[in-house]
Amino acid sequence: MQDTEIFLSMKKEIEAESQKEIDAIMAEVKAMEDEAMVSMQKEAKKDADLRLKQELDDIQSQASQEISETHTQRTKALIAKRDEYVKTIFDAAREKLVAFTTTPEYGEYLSRKAKAASEEDMSEPVLMIRSEDLHYVDMIKENYGKDLQVEETSDITIGGFILKDQVTSVVVDETLEFALENQRGWFAAHSGLMIK
Structure with a gap:
């Protein structure tokens, strides 16, 4: 019977030692998982920040281009309107000069x-x-x-x-x-x- 008790005691001791090793390995795995998670979060934030910056730069560039295009179109429209006014004025002046010759x-x-x-x-x-x-x-x-x-x-x-x-x-x-x-x-x- 004593052999059985020794065997059971050794078994408990082995199981306790095994559990300590399992716990230590699990703690190490958990630490590695946490470290990997923090690293992935930092990398994801860095990627998100980079994408955000690129999108903002693209939006700003597109907005500048649209503003420039709008300004160019506005200027062209104003020039066309001005030229139309000048033509009307000078056509009328020409008509008056033609009438003056009579x-x-x-x-x-x-x-x-x-x-x-x-x-x-x-x-x-x-x-x-x-x-x-x-x-x-x-x-x-x-x-x-x-x-x-x-x-x-x-x-x-x-x-x-x-x-x-x-x-x-x-x-x-x-x-x-x-x-x-x-x-x-x-x-x-x-x-x-x-x-x-």
Whole structure:
């Protein structure tokens, strides 16, 4: 019987020792699991933070691109609207100039311009004028005060004249279209329709 008790005592001792080893191994496994969990959580947070940063950068980049595109489209629309206004204004001015060429004041205008042009030093001046204004040639010659060769031209579409010296190539452009085109530059600078 004593052998049985010794055997049972040894068995209990072996089981107790085995349980201690099992407990130690389980504690070590638990510690390793906890460490692995903390490491995975840190890695997952790092990945999530990186993805979040990339998504925020993408959103910011896309927003900047959309803002830039919207600004470009707005600017194009404003330029188109401005050009439409300028065209309307200058078309109306052109119509008024065409109407002006049918008034008595137009003849006075040509006289004044011929007198002013006579101050240019030209040895062989040629008067270029549209066919509709040929009846003003004698008056222009009289106000110019010098002999002029006359050429009819279709280059002048509204009215006025061009004096050109065949020797020096000096040109005096007194056409209404030239005056209108000069006003386009002034208008662009002073109209307040600049787009930035």
